[in-house]
Amino acid sequence: MNAKHPSVSRREFLATTSAALLAGSAAATKSTAADSAGAPKLAINGGEKAVKVAVKRARRWGDLERERLNAMLEQDSLFYWKGPQTTLALERYKKIYPLKYAHTCTSGTAALHIAVIAAGIGPGDEVITSPITDIGTVIGVIYQQGVPVFADLGACTFTLDPADVERRITPKTKAIIAVHLCGNPCDLNALKAIADKHNLILIEDCCQAWGAKYRGKPIGTVGHIACWSLQDTKHITTGDGGVVASNDERFGPILQKCGDKGADRLKGGGFQMFATNYRMNEPTAAVLAAQLERLEGFASKRAMLGNLLTEKIAGIPGIRPHQVHPEDRCVYWFYFMRFKTEAFRCNRAEFVKALAAEGVSCSAGYISVPLHREPVFQKHAFFAGHWPVREMGLTTMDFTKHQTPEVEAILQNGIRFTIHEGMTEEYILGAAEAVRKVAKHYAV
Numbered sequence: 001m002n003a004k005h006p007s008v009s010r011r012e013f014l015a016t017t018s019a020a021l022l023a024g025s026a027a028a029t030k031s032t033a034a035d036s037a038g039a040p041k042l043a044i045n046g047g048e049k050a051v052k053v054a055v056k057r058a059r060r061w062g063d064l065e066r067e068r069l070n071a072m073l074e075q076d077s078l079f080y081w082k083g084p085q086t087t088l089a090l091e092r093y094k095k096i097y098p099l100k101y102a103h104t105c106t107s108g109t110a111a112l113h114i115a116v117i118a119a120g121i122g123p124g125d126e127v128i129t130s131p132i133t134d135i136g137t138v139i140g141v142i143y144q145q146g147v148p149v150f151a152d153l154g155a156c157t158f159t160l161d162p163a164d165v166e167r168r169i170t171p172k173t174k175a176i177i178a179v180h181l182c183g184n185p186c187d188l189n190a191l192k193a194i195a196d197k198h199n200l201i202l203i204e205d206c207c208q209a210w211g212a213k214y215r216g217k218p219i220g221t222v223g224h225i226a227c228w229s230l231q232d233t234k235h236i237t238t239g240d241g242g243v244v245a246s247n248d249e250r251f252g253p254i255l256q257k258c259g260d261k262g263a264d265r266l267k268g269g270g271f272q273m274f275a276t277n278y279r280m281n282e283p284t285a286a287v288l289a290a291q292l293e294r295l296e297g298f299a300s301k302r303a304m305l306g307n308l309l310t311e312k313i314a315g316i317p318g319i320r321p322h323q324v325h326p327e328d329r330c331v332y333w334f335y336f337m338r339f340k341t342e343a344f345r346c347n348r349a350e351f352v353k354a355l356a357a358e359g360v361s362c363s364a365g366y367i368s369v370p371l372h373r374e375p376v377f378q379k380h381a382f383f384a385g386h387w388p389v390r391e392m393g394l395t396t397m398d399f400t401k402h403q404t405p406e407v408e409a410i411l412q413n414g415i416r417f418t419i420h421e422g423m424t425e426e427y428i429l430g431a432a433e434a435v436r437k438v439a440k441h442y443a444v
Protein backbone atom coordinates (compact mmCIF):
# COMPACT_ATOMS: atom_id res chain seq x y z
CA MET A 1 0.00 0.00 0.00
CA ASN A 2 2.81 2.40 0.75
CA ALA A 3 4.67 1.68 -2.45
CA LYS A 4 4.38 5.41 -3.15
CA HIS A 5 6.09 6.25 0.14
CA PRO A 6 9.02 3.85 0.50
CA SER A 7 10.49 6.06 3.23
CA VAL A 8 7.57 5.45 5.55
CA SER A 9 8.51 1.94 6.48
CA ARG A 10 12.08 2.96 7.36
CA ARG A 11 10.79 5.89 9.39
CA GLU A 12 8.31 3.65 11.12
CA PHE A 13 10.98 1.08 11.82
CA LEU A 14 13.25 3.68 13.41
CA ALA A 15 10.36 5.12 15.41
CA THR A 16 9.18 1.82 16.78
CA THR A 17 12.64 0.49 17.59
CA SER A 18 13.75 3.67 19.37
CA ALA A 19 10.45 3.84 21.27
CA ALA A 20 10.93 0.26 22.35
CA LEU A 21 14.50 0.94 23.47
CA LEU A 22 13.42 4.01 25.45
CA ALA A 23 10.41 2.32 27.01
CA GLY A 24 12.48 -0.79 27.72
CA SER A 25 12.36 -1.93 31.30
CA ALA A 26 9.73 0.64 32.33
CA ALA A 27 7.19 -1.00 30.06
CA ALA A 28 8.11 -4.39 31.44
CA THR A 29 7.55 -3.42 35.05
CA LYS A 30 4.56 -1.07 35.08
CA SER A 31 1.42 -1.54 33.03
CA THR A 32 -0.62 1.52 33.96
CA ALA A 33 -3.29 3.08 31.71
CA ALA A 34 -0.93 5.87 30.70
CA ASP A 35 2.61 6.14 29.36
CA SER A 36 5.32 8.29 31.01
CA ALA A 37 4.13 11.43 29.16
CA GLY A 38 0.64 10.95 30.62
CA ALA A 39 -0.90 9.92 27.28
CA PRO A 40 -3.38 7.08 27.57
CA LYS A 41 -2.02 3.74 26.45
CA LEU A 42 -3.46 2.44 23.18
CA ALA A 43 -5.83 -0.50 23.43
CA ILE A 44 -3.71 -2.25 20.81
CA ASN A 45 -0.84 -2.08 23.35
CA GLY A 46 -2.96 -3.39 26.19
CA GLY A 47 -4.52 -0.10 27.33
CA GLU A 48 -8.17 0.58 28.04
CA LYS A 49 -10.49 0.92 25.04
CA ALA A 50 -11.69 4.44 24.20
CA VAL A 51 -15.09 3.06 23.13
CA LYS A 52 -16.86 1.64 26.15
CA VAL A 53 -20.27 0.87 24.67
CA ALA A 54 -21.32 -1.99 22.42
CA VAL A 55 -22.94 -0.99 19.15
CA LYS A 56 -26.12 -2.85 18.33
CA ARG A 57 -28.07 -2.38 15.16
CA ALA A 58 -31.75 -3.11 15.67
CA ARG A 59 -33.76 -4.81 12.93
CA ARG A 60 -34.69 -2.22 10.37
CA TRP A 61 -38.14 -3.69 9.67
CA GLY A 62 -41.01 -5.07 11.72
CA ASP A 63 -44.68 -4.31 12.32
CA LEU A 64 -44.98 -1.50 9.78
CA GLU A 65 -43.74 -3.83 7.03
CA ARG A 66 -45.83 -6.76 8.33
CA GLU A 67 -48.98 -4.65 8.16
CA ARG A 68 -48.30 -3.67 4.52
CA LEU A 69 -47.35 -7.23 3.54
CA ASN A 70 -50.57 -8.58 5.07
CA ALA A 71 -52.58 -6.05 3.09
CA MET A 72 -50.70 -7.05 -0.05
CA LEU A 73 -51.58 -10.74 0.49
CA GLU A 74 -55.29 -9.92 0.24
CA GLN A 75 -54.85 -8.55 -3.29
CA ASP A 76 -55.80 -10.40 -6.46
CA SER A 77 -52.77 -9.13 -8.33
CA LEU A 78 -49.17 -8.53 -7.30
CA PHE A 79 -48.38 -6.49 -10.41
CA TYR A 80 -47.20 -2.90 -10.00
CA TRP A 81 -49.43 -1.03 -12.45
CA LYS A 82 -52.15 0.66 -10.37
CA GLY A 83 -51.22 -1.71 -7.53
CA PRO A 84 -52.28 -0.38 -4.10
CA GLN A 85 -48.84 -0.92 -2.51
CA THR A 86 -47.01 0.80 -5.35
CA THR A 87 -49.55 3.63 -5.31
CA LEU A 88 -49.17 4.09 -1.55
CA ALA A 89 -45.36 3.88 -1.70
CA LEU A 90 -45.21 6.55 -4.41
CA GLU A 91 -47.66 8.76 -2.50
CA ARG A 92 -45.47 8.58 0.58
CA TYR A 93 -42.36 9.10 -1.50
CA LYS A 94 -43.84 12.25 -3.07
CA LYS A 95 -44.65 13.68 0.35
CA ILE A 96 -40.92 13.59 1.09
CA TYR A 97 -39.75 14.34 -2.45
CA PRO A 98 -42.18 16.72 -4.14
CA LEU A 99 -41.51 15.46 -7.67
CA LYS A 100 -44.41 15.23 -10.08
CA TYR A 101 -43.34 11.98 -11.73
CA ALA A 102 -41.99 9.05 -9.71
CA HIS A 103 -41.63 5.42 -10.69
CA THR A 104 -40.57 2.31 -8.79
CA CYS A 105 -38.00 -0.09 -10.27
CA THR A 106 -35.79 -3.03 -9.31
CA SER A 107 -32.55 -1.31 -8.21
CA GLY A 108 -30.54 1.88 -8.09
CA THR A 109 -28.73 0.64 -11.17
CA ALA A 110 -32.11 0.25 -12.90
CA ALA A 111 -33.19 3.75 -11.78
CA LEU A 112 -30.00 5.20 -13.27
CA HIS A 113 -30.41 3.20 -16.48
CA ILE A 114 -34.01 4.41 -16.81
CA ALA A 115 -32.82 8.01 -16.24
CA VAL A 116 -30.16 7.68 -18.94
CA ILE A 117 -32.67 6.20 -21.42
CA ALA A 118 -35.14 9.01 -20.63
CA ALA A 119 -32.35 11.58 -21.02
CA GLY A 120 -31.76 10.23 -24.52
CA ILE A 121 -28.14 9.25 -24.02
CA GLY A 122 -27.03 7.48 -27.19
CA PRO A 123 -23.93 6.09 -28.91
CA GLY A 124 -20.85 8.19 -28.16
CA ASP A 125 -22.63 10.67 -25.87
CA GLU A 126 -20.48 11.61 -22.89
CA VAL A 127 -21.74 11.60 -19.32
CA ILE A 128 -19.55 13.17 -16.64
CA THR A 129 -19.63 11.54 -13.24
CA SER A 130 -17.71 10.46 -10.14
CA PRO A 131 -15.11 7.67 -10.28
CA ILE A 132 -15.72 6.85 -6.60
CA THR A 133 -19.16 5.30 -6.62
CA ASP A 134 -20.99 2.04 -7.09
CA ILE A 135 -20.48 0.78 -10.65
CA GLY A 136 -24.28 0.97 -10.96
CA THR A 137 -23.87 4.70 -11.56
CA VAL A 138 -22.44 4.05 -15.03
CA ILE A 139 -23.83 0.64 -16.04
CA GLY A 140 -26.82 2.27 -17.75
CA VAL A 141 -24.61 4.80 -19.54
CA ILE A 142 -22.50 2.00 -20.99
CA TYR A 143 -25.56 -0.10 -21.94
CA GLN A 144 -26.93 2.87 -23.89
CA GLN A 145 -23.54 3.04 -25.66
CA GLY A 146 -22.72 6.28 -23.91
CA VAL A 147 -19.27 7.10 -22.59
CA PRO A 148 -18.65 7.73 -18.88
CA VAL A 149 -16.16 10.53 -18.27
CA PHE A 150 -14.80 10.59 -14.75
CA ALA A 151 -14.14 13.91 -13.03
CA ASP A 152 -12.17 14.59 -9.88
CA LEU A 153 -13.72 15.09 -6.46
CA GLY A 154 -13.43 17.59 -3.62
CA ALA A 155 -10.70 16.54 -1.18
CA CYS A 156 -12.97 16.14 1.86
CA THR A 157 -16.48 16.51 0.42
CA PHE A 158 -15.93 13.47 -1.83
CA THR A 159 -18.38 14.97 -4.31
CA LEU A 160 -17.84 16.25 -7.88
CA ASP A 161 -15.47 19.21 -8.20
CA PRO A 162 -17.54 21.57 -10.41
CA ALA A 163 -14.43 23.19 -11.91
CA ASP A 164 -13.09 19.80 -13.01
CA VAL A 165 -16.52 18.85 -14.38
CA GLU A 166 -16.51 21.98 -16.51
CA ARG A 167 -12.97 21.26 -17.77
CA ARG A 168 -14.10 17.84 -19.01
CA ILE A 169 -17.02 19.12 -21.07
CA THR A 170 -16.69 18.51 -24.83
CA PRO A 171 -19.16 18.92 -27.72
CA LYS A 172 -20.19 15.30 -27.02
CA THR A 173 -21.15 15.88 -23.37
CA LYS A 174 -24.87 15.31 -22.80
CA ALA A 175 -25.29 14.82 -19.06
CA ILE A 176 -23.76 14.97 -15.60
CA ILE A 177 -24.51 12.33 -12.99
CA ALA A 178 -23.98 13.94 -9.60
CA VAL A 179 -23.28 11.25 -7.01
CA HIS A 180 -24.11 12.34 -3.46
CA LEU A 181 -21.42 10.07 -2.07
CA CYS A 182 -21.83 8.98 1.55
CA GLY A 183 -25.03 11.01 1.64
CA ASN A 184 -23.19 14.31 1.27
CA PRO A 185 -24.96 16.60 -1.23
CA CYS A 186 -22.97 17.67 -4.27
CA ASP A 187 -22.65 21.39 -4.96
CA LEU A 188 -25.89 21.32 -6.94
CA ASN A 189 -26.16 25.05 -7.58
CA ALA A 190 -22.75 25.01 -9.26
CA LEU A 191 -23.49 21.80 -11.20
CA LYS A 192 -26.93 23.07 -12.27
CA ALA A 193 -25.38 26.34 -13.49
CA ILE A 194 -22.82 24.36 -15.54
CA ALA A 195 -25.56 22.09 -16.89
CA ASP A 196 -27.73 25.06 -17.89
CA LYS A 197 -24.82 26.90 -19.48
CA HIS A 198 -23.82 23.90 -21.61
CA ASN A 199 -27.34 22.54 -22.16
CA LEU A 200 -26.67 19.32 -20.22
CA ILE A 201 -29.05 17.09 -18.30
CA LEU A 202 -28.29 16.86 -14.58
CA ILE A 203 -29.05 13.45 -13.10
CA GLU A 204 -28.77 13.03 -9.33
CA ASP A 205 -27.54 9.68 -7.99
CA CYS A 206 -29.19 9.77 -4.55
CA CYS A 207 -28.56 6.06 -3.82
CA GLN A 208 -26.46 6.81 -0.72
CA ALA A 209 -28.42 9.92 0.22
CA TRP A 210 -31.95 9.03 1.39
CA GLY A 211 -32.99 11.93 3.64
CA ALA A 212 -30.14 14.25 2.65
CA LYS A 213 -30.88 17.92 2.07
CA TYR A 214 -29.23 20.48 -0.15
CA ARG A 215 -29.59 24.04 1.23
CA GLY A 216 -32.69 22.85 3.07
CA LYS A 217 -34.28 21.19 0.02
CA PRO A 218 -34.66 17.40 -0.26
CA ILE A 219 -31.93 15.93 -2.39
CA GLY A 220 -33.08 14.97 -5.89
CA THR A 221 -35.18 18.09 -6.44
CA VAL A 222 -32.54 20.32 -8.09
CA GLY A 223 -31.45 18.10 -11.00
CA HIS A 224 -33.61 17.03 -13.95
CA ILE A 225 -33.91 13.35 -12.93
CA ALA A 226 -33.19 11.71 -9.57
CA CYS A 227 -32.36 8.08 -8.79
CA TRP A 228 -32.51 6.08 -5.57
CA SER A 229 -31.48 2.58 -4.51
CA LEU A 230 -33.26 0.36 -1.99
CA GLN A 231 -30.50 -2.23 -1.84
CA ASP A 232 -29.97 -3.85 1.55
CA THR A 233 -27.12 -1.59 2.71
CA LYS A 234 -28.88 1.69 1.93
CA HIS A 235 -30.63 3.92 4.52
CA ILE A 236 -34.00 2.34 3.77
CA THR A 237 -34.34 -0.91 1.89
CA THR A 238 -36.52 -3.52 0.27
CA GLY A 239 -33.58 -5.92 -0.09
CA ASP A 240 -33.28 -4.65 -3.65
CA GLY A 241 -35.24 -1.96 -5.39
CA GLY A 242 -35.13 1.58 -6.68
CA VAL A 243 -37.03 4.76 -7.44
CA VAL A 244 -36.57 7.19 -10.32
CA ALA A 245 -38.28 10.58 -10.37
CA SER A 246 -38.46 13.89 -12.18
CA ASN A 247 -40.32 17.20 -12.23
CA ASP A 248 -39.33 17.86 -15.83
CA GLU A 249 -42.02 17.48 -18.50
CA ARG A 250 -39.43 16.22 -20.99
CA PHE A 251 -38.37 13.27 -18.82
CA GLY A 252 -40.98 12.63 -16.13
CA PRO A 253 -43.81 11.34 -18.34
CA ILE A 254 -41.55 8.74 -20.04
CA LEU A 255 -39.90 7.27 -16.92
CA GLN A 256 -42.55 4.54 -16.67
CA LYS A 257 -42.03 3.20 -20.18
CA CYS A 258 -38.23 3.54 -19.91
CA GLY A 259 -38.43 0.96 -17.11
CA ASP A 260 -41.21 -1.17 -18.58
CA LYS A 261 -40.09 -2.51 -21.97
CA GLY A 262 -40.78 0.76 -23.73
CA ALA A 263 -44.56 0.41 -23.42
CA ASP A 264 -46.64 3.34 -22.17
CA ARG A 265 -49.31 1.77 -19.96
CA LEU A 266 -51.36 4.96 -19.80
CA LYS A 267 -51.39 5.89 -23.47
CA GLY A 268 -50.82 2.53 -25.16
CA GLY A 269 -49.46 2.87 -28.69
CA GLY A 270 -47.24 -0.20 -28.78
CA PHE A 271 -43.48 -0.11 -28.64
CA GLN A 272 -42.47 3.37 -29.69
CA MET A 273 -39.17 3.04 -27.89
CA PHE A 274 -36.84 0.35 -26.59
CA ALA A 275 -36.21 -0.45 -22.94
CA THR A 276 -35.89 -3.44 -20.65
CA ASN A 277 -38.04 -4.71 -17.77
CA TYR A 278 -37.12 -3.07 -14.47
CA ARG A 279 -40.56 -3.33 -12.82
CA MET A 280 -40.86 -3.52 -9.03
CA ASN A 281 -43.56 -5.92 -7.80
CA GLU A 282 -46.22 -5.30 -5.14
CA PRO A 283 -44.58 -7.31 -2.32
CA THR A 284 -41.48 -5.13 -2.68
CA ALA A 285 -43.54 -1.95 -2.91
CA ALA A 286 -45.36 -2.97 0.30
CA VAL A 287 -42.03 -2.99 2.13
CA LEU A 288 -41.04 0.30 0.50
CA ALA A 289 -44.27 2.00 1.68
CA ALA A 290 -43.44 0.97 5.25
CA GLN A 291 -39.73 1.83 5.03
CA LEU A 292 -40.54 5.37 3.91
CA GLU A 293 -42.22 5.87 7.29
CA ARG A 294 -38.87 5.12 8.93
CA LEU A 295 -36.76 7.30 6.68
CA GLU A 296 -36.75 10.57 8.59
CA GLY A 297 -35.85 8.83 11.85
CA PHE A 298 -32.93 6.98 10.28
CA ALA A 299 -31.67 9.98 8.32
CA SER A 300 -31.81 12.53 11.12
CA LYS A 301 -30.07 10.14 13.52
CA ARG A 302 -27.23 9.50 11.10
CA ALA A 303 -26.88 13.19 10.32
CA MET A 304 -26.63 14.00 14.02
CA LEU A 305 -24.07 11.24 14.70
CA GLY A 306 -21.81 12.14 11.77
CA ASN A 307 -21.88 15.84 12.56
CA LEU A 308 -21.02 15.07 16.17
CA LEU A 309 -18.01 13.03 15.07
CA THR A 310 -16.82 15.96 12.94
CA GLU A 311 -17.25 18.37 15.86
CA LYS A 312 -15.25 16.11 18.17
CA ILE A 313 -12.35 15.30 15.84
CA ALA A 314 -11.99 18.81 14.41
CA GLY A 315 -8.51 20.22 14.87
CA ILE A 316 -6.68 16.93 15.41
CA PRO A 317 -3.37 17.36 13.55
CA GLY A 318 -3.14 15.14 10.47
CA ILE A 319 -6.87 14.36 10.36
CA ARG A 320 -9.23 16.00 7.89
CA PRO A 321 -12.90 15.40 8.80
CA HIS A 322 -15.73 14.78 6.35
CA GLN A 323 -16.56 18.23 4.96
CA VAL A 324 -20.23 19.18 4.76
CA HIS A 325 -21.69 22.57 3.79
CA PRO A 326 -23.24 24.15 6.93
CA GLU A 327 -26.62 24.57 5.20
CA ASP A 328 -26.74 20.97 3.95
CA ARG A 329 -27.79 17.77 5.66
CA CYS A 330 -25.36 14.91 5.05
CA VAL A 331 -26.88 11.57 6.06
CA TYR A 332 -23.55 9.69 6.30
CA TRP A 333 -24.12 6.42 4.52
CA PHE A 334 -20.68 6.12 6.00
CA TYR A 335 -18.35 8.71 7.49
CA PHE A 336 -15.16 9.33 5.53
CA MET A 337 -12.10 11.24 6.70
CA ARG A 338 -8.63 11.84 5.32
CA PHE A 339 -5.44 10.69 6.99
CA LYS A 340 -2.38 12.83 6.25
CA THR A 341 0.31 10.20 5.75
CA GLU A 342 3.14 12.64 6.44
CA ALA A 343 1.73 13.60 9.85
CA PHE A 344 2.09 10.14 11.37
CA ARG A 345 4.74 7.53 12.17
CA CYS A 346 2.35 4.78 11.13
CA ASN A 347 0.66 4.02 7.85
CA ARG A 348 -3.10 4.02 7.31
CA ALA A 349 -3.50 0.28 7.88
CA GLU A 350 -1.76 0.49 11.27
CA PHE A 351 -3.83 3.55 12.21
CA VAL A 352 -7.06 1.74 11.34
CA LYS A 353 -5.93 -1.35 13.25
CA ALA A 354 -5.26 0.77 16.34
CA LEU A 355 -8.67 2.46 16.00
CA ALA A 356 -10.40 -0.90 15.65
CA ALA A 357 -8.65 -2.12 18.81
CA GLU A 358 -10.16 0.92 20.59
CA GLY A 359 -13.59 -0.39 19.64
CA VAL A 360 -14.19 1.78 16.57
CA SER A 361 -16.04 0.26 13.61
CA CYS A 362 -13.85 1.45 10.76
CA SER A 363 -11.87 0.35 7.73
CA ALA A 364 -9.28 1.63 5.29
CA GLY A 365 -10.62 3.30 2.13
CA TYR A 366 -13.76 2.44 0.20
CA ILE A 367 -13.63 0.89 -3.28
CA SER A 368 -10.08 -0.25 -4.00
CA VAL A 369 -9.49 1.79 -7.18
CA PRO A 370 -11.38 4.48 -9.11
CA LEU A 371 -13.91 2.85 -11.44
CA HIS A 372 -11.91 3.61 -14.58
CA ARG A 373 -8.98 1.60 -13.21
CA GLU A 374 -11.06 -1.56 -12.89
CA PRO A 375 -10.05 -4.27 -15.40
CA VAL A 376 -13.23 -4.07 -17.49
CA PHE A 377 -12.59 -0.35 -18.10
CA GLN A 378 -8.85 -0.70 -18.63
CA LYS A 379 -9.52 -3.35 -21.29
CA HIS A 380 -12.50 -1.45 -22.78
CA ALA A 381 -14.17 -4.84 -22.76
CA PHE A 382 -17.81 -4.12 -21.90
CA PHE A 383 -19.57 -6.27 -24.50
CA ALA A 384 -18.10 -9.75 -25.05
CA GLY A 385 -14.62 -8.26 -24.99
CA HIS A 386 -15.60 -5.33 -27.22
CA TRP A 387 -16.62 -1.72 -26.83
CA PRO A 388 -18.44 -1.03 -30.09
CA VAL A 389 -18.55 2.77 -29.80
CA ARG A 390 -14.77 2.87 -29.52
CA GLU A 391 -14.20 0.35 -32.27
CA MET A 392 -16.55 2.35 -34.52
CA GLY A 393 -14.72 5.58 -33.79
CA LEU A 394 -17.62 7.23 -31.93
CA THR A 395 -15.32 7.87 -28.99
CA THR A 396 -11.59 8.14 -28.44
CA MET A 397 -11.93 7.50 -24.71
CA ASP A 398 -8.93 5.61 -23.33
CA PHE A 399 -9.51 4.70 -19.67
CA THR A 400 -5.84 3.72 -19.27
CA LYS A 401 -4.95 7.42 -19.69
CA HIS A 402 -7.78 8.82 -17.55
CA GLN A 403 -6.51 10.74 -14.51
CA THR A 404 -8.24 11.91 -11.34
CA PRO A 405 -5.42 12.67 -8.87
CA GLU A 406 -7.49 13.76 -5.86
CA VAL A 407 -9.59 10.62 -6.19
CA GLU A 408 -6.45 8.45 -6.13
CA ALA A 409 -5.32 10.23 -2.96
CA ILE A 410 -8.76 9.87 -1.33
CA LEU A 411 -8.74 6.13 -1.90
CA GLN A 412 -5.17 5.81 -0.61
CA ASN A 413 -5.61 7.75 2.62
CA GLY A 414 -9.32 7.80 3.36
CA ILE A 415 -10.58 6.14 6.52
CA ARG A 416 -14.17 4.96 6.66
CA PHE A 417 -16.27 4.90 9.83
CA THR A 418 -19.49 2.94 10.05
CA ILE A 419 -22.45 5.13 10.93
CA HIS A 420 -25.90 3.72 11.48
CA GLU A 421 -29.10 4.61 13.27
CA GLY A 422 -28.44 2.12 16.10
CA MET A 423 -25.36 4.01 17.27
CA THR A 424 -25.45 6.35 20.27
CA GLU A 425 -23.82 9.69 20.99
CA GLU A 426 -21.80 7.88 23.62
CA TYR A 427 -20.34 5.61 20.96
CA ILE A 428 -19.43 8.59 18.77
CA LEU A 429 -17.75 10.35 21.70
CA GLY A 430 -15.72 7.18 22.31
CA ALA A 431 -14.83 6.90 18.63
CA ALA A 432 -13.71 10.55 18.56
CA GLU A 433 -11.63 9.97 21.70
CA ALA A 434 -10.06 6.96 19.97
CA VAL A 435 -9.08 9.08 16.95
CA ARG A 436 -7.54 11.70 19.25
CA LYS A 437 -5.66 9.10 21.27
CA VAL A 438 -4.34 7.12 18.30
CA ALA A 439 -3.44 10.30 16.37
CA LYS A 440 -1.51 11.63 19.35
CA HIS A 441 0.30 8.35 19.86
CA TYR A 442 1.48 8.13 16.25
CA ALA A 443 2.04 11.85 15.60
CA VAL A 444 5.46 12.60 14.08
Ligand SMILES: *Cc1c(COP(=O)(O)O)cnc(C)c1O
Pocket (backbone or CB within 6 Å): 106, 107, 108, 109, 110, 133, 134, 135, 136, 137, 179, 181, 205, 207, 208, 229, 230, 231, 240, 241, 242
Ligand atom coordinates in the same frame (compact mmCIF):
# COMPACT_ATOMS: atom_id res chain seq x y z
C1 LIG B 1 -25.91 1.36 -4.31
C2 LIG B 1 -25.56 2.38 -5.31
C3 LIG B 1 -25.93 2.27 -6.65
C4 LIG B 1 -26.57 1.06 -7.22
O1 LIG B 1 -27.71 0.67 -6.55
P1 LIG B 1 -28.18 -0.88 -6.64
O2 LIG B 1 -29.53 -0.84 -6.02
O3 LIG B 1 -27.19 -1.67 -5.87
O4 LIG B 1 -28.22 -1.22 -8.07
C5 LIG B 1 -25.61 3.33 -7.50
N1 LIG B 1 -24.98 4.41 -7.07
C6 LIG B 1 -24.59 4.54 -5.79
C7 LIG B 1 -23.89 5.80 -5.37
C8 LIG B 1 -24.85 3.54 -4.87
O5 LIG B 1 -24.43 3.66 -3.61
